[in-house]
Amino acid sequence: MSEVVRVEEVGFSYPVAEPRRGRPFALGGLSFTVAEGEILGVLGPNSAGKTTLIRLLTKILAPTRGTIEVDGSSIQDLSRAELARRIAVVPQDVPQGLPFTVEHLVLMGRYPHAPRRFFETAEDLAIARAAMAATGVLDLADTPVRTLSGGERQRVVLARALAQRPRLLILDEPTAHLDLRYQVECVALLRRVNREQGTTVLLVSHDLNLAGELCDRLLLLTDGRIARLGRPEDVLEEALLASVYGCAVAVEKSPATGRPVVQVSWPTGDGRAASPRV
Amino acid sequence: MTRVDRLVLVLGLLGVALLAAVILAVFVGSARLSPLAVIQALTGGAGAGSTESVVVLSLRLPRIAAAALAGGALAVAGVGFQALTRNPLAEPAVLGVSSGAAFGVVIAQLVGSGGAVVDTLKTTAFGFGGALVAGAAVYLIASVHGGFPVQTLLLSGVIVGIFFASAVTVVTSLVDINRLGGIVHWLLGNIAPLPGPSLLIFTGLAALGFTLIVSQARELNVLALGEEAALQLGVNAERLKLQVFVAAALLTSSVVAFSGPIGFVGLIVPHILRMLLGPDNRLLVPTAMVGGGIFLLLADTAARNVVAPAELSVGVITSFFGAPFFVYLLRTRRGVL
Numbered sequence: 001m002s003e004v005v006r007v008e009e010v011g012f013s014y015p016v017a018e019p020r021r022g023r024p025f026a027l028g029g030l031s032f033t034v035a036e037g038e039i040l041g042v043l044g045p046n047s048a049g050k051t052t053l054i055r056l057l058t059k060i061l062a063p064t065r066g067t068i069e070v071d072g073s074s075i076q077d078l079s080r081a082e083l084a085r086r087i088a089v090v091p092q093d094v095p096q097g098l099p100f101t102v103e104h105l106v107l108m109g110r111y112p113h114a115p116r117r118f119f120e121t122a123e124d125l126a127i128a129r130a131a132m133a134a135t136g137v138l139d140l141a142d143t144p145v146r147t148l149s150g151g152e153r154q155r156v157v158l159a160r161a162l163a164q165r166p167r168l169l170i171l172d173e174p175t176a177h178l179d180l181r182y183q184v185e186c187v188a189l190l191r192r193v194n195r196e197q198g199t200t201v202l203l204v205s206h207d208l209n210l211a212g213e214l215c216d217r218l219l220l221l222t223d224g225r226i227a228r229l230g231r232p233e234d235v236l237e238e239a240l241l242a243s244v245y246g247c248a249v250a251v252e253k254s255p256a257t258g259r260p261v262v263q264v265s266w267p268t269g270d271g272r273a274a275s276p277r278v
Numbered sequence: 279m280t281r282v283d284r285l286v287l288v289l290g291l292l293g294v295a296l297l298a299a300v301i302l303a304v305f306v307g308s309a310r311l312s313p314l315a316v317i318q319a320l321t322g323g324a325g326a327g328s329t330e331s332v333v334v335l336s337l338r339l340p341r342i343a344a345a346a347l348a349g350g351a352l353a354v355a356g357v358g359f360q361a362l363t364r365n366p367l368a369e370p371a372v373l374g375v376s377s378g379a380a381f382g383v384v385i386a387q388l389v390g391s392g393g394a395v396v397d398t399l400k401t402t403a404f405g406f407g408g409a410l411v412a413g414a415a416v417y418l419i420a421s422v423h424g425g426f427p428v429q430t431l432l433l434s435g436v437i438v439g440i441f442f443a444s445a446v447t448v449v450t451s452l453v454d455i456n457r458l459g460g461i462v463h464w465l466l467g468n469i470a471p472l473p474g475p476s477l478l479i480f481t482g483l484a485a486l487g488f489t490l491i492v493s494q495a496r497e498l499n500v501l502a503l504g505e506e507a508a509l510q511l512g513v514n515a516e517r518l519k520l521q522v523f524v525a526a527a528l529l530t531s532s533v534v535a536f537s538g539p540i541g542f543v544g545l546i547v548p549h550i551l552r553m554l555l556g557p558d559n560r561l562l563v564p565t566a567m568v569g570g571g572i573f574l575l576l577a578d579t580a581a582r583n584v585v586a587p588a589e590l591s592v593g594v595i596t597s598f599f600g601a602p603f604f605v606y607l608l609r610t611r612r613g614v615l
Contacts, residue, residue: 058510084512095364095504099557108500112512118496118560119281164511 004168004200005034005057010066012056027052027224030066034168039194039201041211043235044221045245050204053221054170057202059083071167084112088166090157092173094145102148102156103141106132109163131162134197135189151182155189162193169193170202175210183207187214208262212236213254220244236260285561288554292568296346299572303342303579308586309333340471342575344480345592348469348537349547349574351484351529353566356544358491358526361498361559362519363426366549367607370409370530371541372432374439378412379405379527379534380465381442384449387461398476398535402483405531412438413527467540467593469578476536483532488567490525494518495559502557540574540593542600547573549607 013026027049034040044050055061057068059075068075070086078086088109098105109131110124120128132138135155140148145156154174161169171190175183187210193199205211211218211232218235220227222244228235241249241262248265279287305316311330318324319334352370359368359375370376386404391397420426420434450461472480491498497518501508508515533540547570548562555561574592581592 055506060506060509079512080509080514081512084510087510089507089510091507091510094507095502098502099552100499100502101556104499104558105503108503108511111496111500115497115512 002036003033004036004071005202006067006069007032007057008067008069010056010063010068012052012061012063012065025049025052025224027056030226032219032226032229034200034202036167036200037194037198038216039190039203039214041215041218041232042202042204042221043206043208043211043218044227048221049224050221051172052224054089054172054204057170058087058089081112081115084164084166086167088161088164088169090154090161090169090171090174092176093150094153094157096146098145100145101142102132102137102145102159103128105145105156106137106160106163109160112164127165128159128163131159132156134162134193135159150177151179151185154178154182154186158189158193162197162199166199168200168202170204172204173206174203175205175207183210190214208236208241212260212262213257233260236262281558281560284555285564288561288565289568292565292572296568296572296575299575299579300342300346303345303575304334304338306579306583307333307338308582308589309337337471340473340477341469341578343477344472344536345469345575345578346571347477347480347484348533348540349543349570349572349577350567351487351533351570352540352543352574353547353570354488354491354563355526355529355533356570357548357559357562357566358498358522358529359544360548361501362522362526363420363431364502365426365428365431366552367428367432367545367604368426368435369542369544370526370533371439371539372545372604373413373416373435374437374442375409375413375416375435375527375530376534376539376541377439377442377446378415379409379531380539381412381445381449382406382408382531383535384446384461388449388453394473395475395479398479402479402532402535405535406528408442409527409531409534410524412442413523417523463591464538466591467538467596468591469537469574469581472536480532480536483528487525487529487532488563490521490528492560492563494522495563498522498559499557538591538593540596542596542603543570543574543577545607546596546600546603549603 008031010030011026011028025047042050042053052061056063059080062076070078070083075083106128107120107124110120110128129138132141135158137152137155137159140152140156145153148156154177175186178186190201191214194201203211203215215232217230218232219229220235220240227244228240236251238249238251250263250265252261252263254261305313309329311333315324315330316334319330324330356369359370359373360366382404383401386401389400415438416434419438420431422430446465497513500511500513501515501518503511505515548566551562551565551569555565577595578592581590581595584590
């Protein structure tokens with residue numbers, strides 16, 4: 001299987017220490033690949049380096065050491081538009097009060113394919129409409145984005161990313177603002193996009209169970225390093241998670257899918273951890 | 279209807295409206311000329327040195343051209359500043375950029391004279407420098423984590439504007455007022471009939487500023503998603519911001535150099551167009567050039583005529599309508615582009 005992304009010995013540190021943290025945050029010695037067609041989950045506690053990793057992959061930040069290759073080309077050698085034709089990002093949300101219609105926003109995904117063009121072509125529109133159909137927002141085409149619900153906005157932003165026709169789709173906490181029903185829809189949608197269009201997915205999430213259910217492999221980050229990279233059942237492991245997250249968890253096998261399910265031991269009133277088994 | 283069709287249609291309609299405004303402006307004025315006399319002057323039927331010919335060809339037409347250009351430039355600068363700051367209240371005067379340009383122009387008056395064309399270029403260059411300094415100051419004061427909160431941006435603009443307005447006052451107090459011929463009148467914002475070479479330079483600068491902004495209209499749409507998202511969509515956000523900022527400052531300073539600081543055109547015109555056409559900068563920038571021209575031409579025609587034979591400053595008229603409009607926007611559409 002060929003690889004879409006190769007990250008080799010990548011290191012990065014922010015120039016100035018955040019006063020709160022006391023020392024500058026740094027990523028170190030990051031090496032992994034993303035295989036074509038796979039769904040790779042990136043997990044880790046707050047400030048483990050998940051967002052920094054997205055910024056490195058999309059050239060918002062430049063690594064201080066190491067190389068990042070997409071489809072065999074170093075991303076430092078690619079223009080922003082060339083990179084955006086290969087990697088699309090679905091951010092957590094769009095800015096408040098965005099005045100554009102759904103169709104206009106999705107069409108922006110066509111920008112990197114012809115940055116010098118003033119207006120999109122009929123072909124751009126066809127691709128955008130196909131992307132909107134794939135995420136189920138075609139009937140919202142003329143609706144202003146600011147009037148949408150959180151779940152609808154998420155699907156619109158996903159459609160915009162699909163309109164980029166990327167090799168790799170990066171999702172940043174796609175379910176953070178969604179209620180249960182939309183989370184389920186989101187998972188189904190990602191599966192379908194992955195299977196039908198063969199899109200490779202890098203899913204950054206706080207939700208261990210969502211990632212364990214959806215991903216082929218998981219990358220667990222802690223403190224800027226890789227704690228473990230492997231199949232969900234090898235990464236979602238009680239001892240490892242307890243040391244990375246600093247709290248007791250229990251892992252069971254889902255009877256329905258056979259995938260690992262993580263349960264937190266909530267502290268009781270007297271300060272001791274309750275039994276994780278419900 | 280595709281966006282191209284819409285743009286062509288709207289530009290066509292605005293073109294007709296501009297023509298109508300030009301016809302109105304050329305026929306009315308404090309010199310009571312009959313419509314027939316105006317037509318004779320236009321067609322060369324009146325003698326070269328006749329009153330009709332001087333009034334129509336040397337006063338009214340050049341002034342109409344200057345008003346239309348200035349209005350278009352200010353409206354396009356407004357669209358540019360609004361897209362950059364993602365704030366519908368941003369505008370050359372509100373941001374203090376006009377005051378910075380005015381200070382530069384006043385300083386230019388103190389530097390020796392070297393013929394009409396050289397003076398025109400010098401004045402514009404100094405105004406451009408002042409506009410850049412004021413704009414950069416507002417940018418640095420107001421930017422918080424890469425964004426511009428509405429209140430911070432407006433306050434910064436007001437403060438920088440007051441600072442440069444004071445600086446202008448200091449200079450005019452220190453210097454013999456005769457060396458700054460007509461400066462008080464100019465500071466209120468007045469469209470003057472420009473001589474041919476000046477009009478040519480003004481046209482060139484306006485065209486340059488317009489081109490620099492309209493060529494980035496699609497990118498400015500993407501920038502509305504935030505800088506990081508724009509970068510991830512392939513937009514070179516740093517270069518985009520610099521180019522549009524410099525172009526908007528150039529448009530503002532050329533208007534200030536030729537007509538003085540005229541406020542609120544860059545606020546009113548883009549807002550009306552946005553209500554009619556939506557948020558797409560590819561439609562807004564070209565239509566703002568024509569729509570701004572119509573607006574300021576009508577305002578200037580009113581300035582020439584409402585208290586004839588005396589004249590109002592066109593800047594007074596735009597502020598008279600602009601200030602309440604600003605309040606309306608602030609109260610109803612805060613933070614929404």
